[in-house]
Amino acid sequence: MKTIILEINGPIIKQINVGLANTLWLRLKGLLGRRLADNEGLLISPCNSVHTMWMAYAIDVIYLTKNNEIIKIGASLKPWRISGCSKAFKVLELNSGKVQELRLEVGDILIWK
DSSP: OEEEEEEESSSEEEEEEEEEEOSHHHHHHTTTTOOOOTTEEEEESSOSEEEOTTOSSOEEEEEEOTTOBEEEEEEEEOTTOEEEOTTOSEEEEEETTHHHHHTOOTTOBEEOO
16 A cells, blocks of 8 residues: 545545555456455556445545546446446545545545655
């Protein structure tokens, strides 16, 4: 895991530890077999679709462009679902409810530090 700070169109709002899934195996595995802590996330790149097969909990899914602009949000994606966004280049997975807590919206830009 590496520590990042999310800046969303301005001030720093929250520090979240984000794991990077950037190999074929890590992208395929995703969050299977583990739970995120409250301050954790998983960035999958490249990626434009996810599934929650075999998961026991819902997640928030944030679809991003190459420039980290949010282009779609899947809030509380329940187990055994598939979601995608053909224009996305990467996906940030967070605990269910984080999108609302962080007040993330389509058009926001995430800055990784």
